[in-house]
Amino acid sequence: MQAPFGQDSFFFPPELSGQGVSWAGSGLLLPRGFRAAAAEAGLRGKRLDCALLVSDEPAESAGVFTRNLVKAAPVLLCLRRVGKFPFRALVVNSGVANACTGSEGLEAAERVAARIASLLACEPEQVLVASTGVIGQPLPVEKIERVLPQLWDSLGRERGLDFARAIMTTDTRPKEAAVWVELSGGAVAIGGVAKGAGMIHPQLATMLAFLTTDARVPARDLQTFLGEAVEPTFNSITVDGDSSTNDTVLLLANGASGVALQTDEDRRRFRAGLLAVCTSLARQIVADGEGATKRVIIRIDGAADPHQAQQVGKCIAQSLLVKTAIAGGDANWGRIVSAAGASGVVFDPERICLSLDGVTVFRMGRPVEVPPETENRIFAGPTVLIELWLGQGSASWTVYTCDLTEEYVRINAHYRS
Amino acid sequence: MQAPFGQDSFFFPPELSGQGVSWAGSGLLLPRGFRAAAAEAGLRGKRLDCALLVSDEPAESAGVFTRNLVKAAPVLLCLRRVGKFPFRALVVNSGVANACTGSEGLEAAERVAARIASLLACEPEQVLVASTGVIGQPLPVEKIERVLPQLWDSLGRERGLDFARAIMTTDTRPKEAAVWVELSGGAVAIGGVAKGAGMIHPQLATMLAFLTTDARVPARDLQTFLGEAVEPTFNSITVDGDSSTNDTVLLLANGASGVALQTDEDRRRFRAGLLAVCTSLARQIVADGEGATKRVIIRIDGAADPHQAQQVGKCIAQSLLVKTAIAGGDANWGRIVSAAGASGVVFDPERICLSLDGVTVFRMGRPVEVPPETENRIFAGPTVLIELWLGQGSASWTVYTCDLTEEYVRINAHYRS
Known part of the structure; x- marks a missing residue:
């Protein structure tokens, strides 16, 4: 496995920073109030394949999902919960897509979410799940449940890169990007991780991407900003023209910075920062397309x-x-x-x-x-x-x-x- | 280069014969009144790359062409002439597509047609052209003109397979099929050759295919029959999803058998025969898709x-x-x-x-x-x-x-x- 993409200007285009937005280096930054962890659940040999993201306080959430008629169970679960319940946690596994698995697949996804909810003492609806991997195999819930306590115990702000590694399938590198945005009330962070490689196609919210910010953003704006940012980035890349049953882009805003978007300039800067992170992740995905050399x-x-x-x-x-x-x-x-x-x-x-x-x-x-x-x-x-x-x-x-x-x-x- | 596809039932499906239609063997059959020839013009090394088809008497013609906005010069020429002028001859070259060559490309195509017209003592509008090969290179008209007398001298009814070989590019086998159709007035033949391999895609009249019959078919029916036959055959195959600038399917009916379509049953049989030939050719194309093993x-x-x-x-x-x-x-x-x-x-x-x-x-x-x-x-x-x-x-x-x-x-x- 290779190191993350460095400071290459293809992935960190200078024109997208400036004007209050600055790249936060290539080490993954988890904004304040978010913690992550990754573990080996044995879903795909001996490698990180299960990851947890937690927001210490309830966060607003927005999402864009696959337009494939055949939606994986975790996508169906997210569609019911994103933007409707305050977000607390996300569990992601690689190796098994939990797609084409019928009502049993949905029950499996709900069971994983419920276990995390009990650890966090929150409602199950506050937990989201995502999966990537082979279609049509049942989700090995027991294996995931077995590592949940370990994930829970090892949560930390510095574990974002492990999170990025755990969601990889045929990716050769983890994908992450983060910016600082100077707003009138202070600085906020926007971070993100993604996985891609195959089944990457426009006209869809392609692949898995998870974006976090400690800015305080009203729910109604969050979905608008995400939709805007996805179109020229994740919806403008293609590897093979195939569209997945599991494509998911989530944006989570927990307000832990205490800084809100007060002015039009604040909103402009925040959107520029979000676009920068999405652009970087989208370009990292195509550069690491399966077998790609150019x-x-x-x-x-x-x-x-x-x-x-x-x-x-x-x-x-x-x-x-x-x-x-x-x-x-x-x-x-x-x-x-x-x-x-x-x-x-x-x-x-x-x-x-x-x-x-x-x-x-x-x-x-x-x-x-x-x-x-x-x-x-x-x-x-x-x-x-x-x-x-x-x-x-x-x-x-x-x-x-x-x-x-x-x-x-x-x-x-x-x-x- | 391999031999033509044999009597494999994938290429000669038994259900498409019967009821007055019978496969005419795997040796290419040129219906009465048609003659063909092939030569090495040096467009692509030492191999057959230039072919001529002549109808001794003026024939009705129908065509289906690429829907690509960027149409090669020979397609533009055919679009002006097919169905509008009595057909006498067709010149096809491989190696150079004569596409994206501007007005010079169209002049080159017209010049080749005019030379054949002078040999045949017919109007230039009675000659069609087709090309396949690399896009954007000028058509080497002199090289083609140099072999036209040789083509003219070697015309014969038994040269159909050479014709099929001369239009190949990355094809590994020539593609040909023919049927006999029993009509109320006697038997007529429908023959065809095609080339495919890459740039094969549905929603287009894909690749090059040339169909000939000695039946007497009114012009208004010919285009209808061809359109019907193309949809479940050439328009229902794909190799790589790419669509060509040069895709052309021509159907030529010279009436040399003296047998017309007199009854509804005659029309049904003729359409069944045409469908059989198109089906066989379409299946031969996908089976010989670039690099295909299945x-x-x-x-x-x-x-x-x-x-x-x-x-x-x-x-x-x-x-x-x-x-x-x-x-x-x-x-x-x-x-x-x-x-x-x-x-x-x-x-x-x-x-x-x-x-x-x-x-x-x-x-x-x-x-x-x-x-x-x-x-x-x-x-x-x-x-x-x-x-x-x-x-x-x-x-x-x-x-x-x-x-x-x-x-x-x-x-x-x-x-x-």
């Missing part, structure tokens, strides 16, 4: 509206032919133009321009001759930039993905064995 | 309407996680249920049933325990059958695809080099 930024400009730009960007990001060409370091721009043309968005092919890693290869419907030595530099680095101008308007959108390698196939051909 | 039949039943069944089937067929699991011989049914749930079609997950290779693994929202020895047999053979019952109605649809292997990535990472 991270890909697809910037669509000149669209009639942002939705169309997003649609074109996603279509390019999902093209296996584009993704395999990038894996091979082949600047096969025809595949990119073709993918854009198949997006369903109407544009004039005679007006579009395409640049790859800053080199214009296609302009106004015609190829641009590129010297071989320049072409050889395209797609050679670890970060690939695709910029497509549609010539229809002034809207833009950015989508993130990774390349598709033989390693992706190897991982997924034998995931259960 | 062919996959996805049968959706119990849908509210056929369109919804098709949508669910396509979503499963496009899931990389499903396709890689099949490659690994892993009966990971959770991925199939999840892909169905992400299709956008509404059904009750508690009512669905799923069988894999005849073994029920999921029933009414719950896993079915399967003995390990039975589970090991699932996905072990060369043809994989996925049957999903949605519990919503009585409509059904069948989609065909192949598995996704590391070889697919290898082929596409370095396609141009």
Whole structure:
């Protein structure tokens, strides 16, 4: 297992800090009043696979979940509780998704939550659960229950990175990010962890991500802020176009800083901080896509509206032919133009321009001759930039993905064995 | 390069013959009045890469083309001519797609057509062209012109298989099929060749397919019959979800048999014969998908309407996680249920049933325990059958695809080099 992503500007973009927002370093920060722990429950060999997050005081909660019709039991449980009951704790396991497990699966999820509620002396409805792993296997509740006391005893503010490690499946690195936000009443923190790797797709609140803040945010604002932040981040990444039964993004605000959002500038800064954390986590997910060797930024400009730009960007990001060409370091721009043309968005092919890693290869419907030595530099680095101008308007959108390698196939051909 | 697909019942399904329709063997049959030839033009090393099809008498024509907004020059040329001018000849090249080549590309396509027209002493509008290969490179017209006299001199009814070989790119086998249809006025033939391998996707008239018949069919019927036949065949297959700039299906009817469709039964038989040829070619395409080791039949039943069944089937067929699991011989049914749930079609997950290779693994929202020895047999053979019952109605649809292997990535990472 590799260390967390360092201070790479792809993951901690400088433009997202400043103006009252600053990156809090790469060590995971748990905001005041939150504590975490992780343990080996034996769900997937000898590794951290079970994690607990506790808020010392009741917290507001907001969530965005998979739009898959087939929702895992923990998602169904969260949908009933998020935003409706004051949050106290979250239990997450990897190895078993607890999806397609019928009413028994829901009972299992409720049982895990109830055990934590009794330790915390709170209502069961104040506990949330999340799972990730193989679909269709029953949740081994006894194994999880066995480690709950150990989790409970080892809770600490410095255990966030262990938490991030425990929710990993095929991820090679834990994913975490945190910012400080200066508000008029003082500084607040926003932290987050995520897991991704496969089954990552836009048009969904993709993968698992858990965000925490010690700011005091009214419940009605929390869901709005989360929805806003998810669209250009977790909803604008794709690894393989597959959408999970378990995708969950939670945002928890416990107010432990005592600092509220008092002014419009406070609200602006808080949203900027939340966007920064979500952007970092989303980019960490694509960079650690299953088998990925390159991270890909697809910037669509000149669209009639942002939705169309997003649609074109996603279509390019999902093209296996584009993704395999990038894996091979082949600047096969025809595949990119073709993918854009198949997006369903109407544009004039005679007006579009395409640049790859800053080199214009296609302009106004015609190829641009590129010297071989320049072409050889395209797609050679670890970060690939695709910029497509549609010539229809002034809207833009950015989508993130990774390349598709033989390693992706190897991982997924034998995931259960 | 391998031999054509033999008499395997996957490619020549017995249920599609009978009732006046019989398979015409695996050697390609060119109906009366059609002649073909193939040559090495040097577009892609030393191999057949340029082909000519001629109808001795003017023929009716129908076509279905890519819905990609970015259409290659030969597609634009065909769109102007098909069904509007009596057909005399078709020139096809592999190696260069003549797509994204601007007005020069269209001029190049027109020039090739004009040269054939002068040999045939017909109007240029009576000649169609098709191309397949790398996008964005100029069509080497001189190389094609250089072999046109040779093509012209070697035209013959027995050259259909060479024609099928010349249009291949990453295909490992030529694809051809033919039937005899007994009509009230006598027997007519329907033949066809196709190329596929990559950039194969539903919701499009996928890949290149050229169908010929010596039946006498009115122009207004020809397009109707072709549209009907394309939907459950070429529009119900997928290899990689990518859609091409060059996809073309042409149906040419020269009436050389002197036999017309006189009765409703004649029309029924002719349509059955056309469906048989298209089915065979479509299945040959997925079986020869880039890097494919298994062919996959996805049968959706119990849908509210056929369109919804098709949508669910396509979503499963496009899931990389499903396709890689099949490659690994892993009966990971959770991925199939999840892909169905992400299709956008509404059904009750508690009512669905799923069988894999005849073994029920999921029933009414719950896993079915399967003995390990039975589970090991699932996905072990060369043809994989996925049957999903949605519990919503009585409509059904069948989609065909192949598995996704590391070889697919290898082929596409370095396609141009």
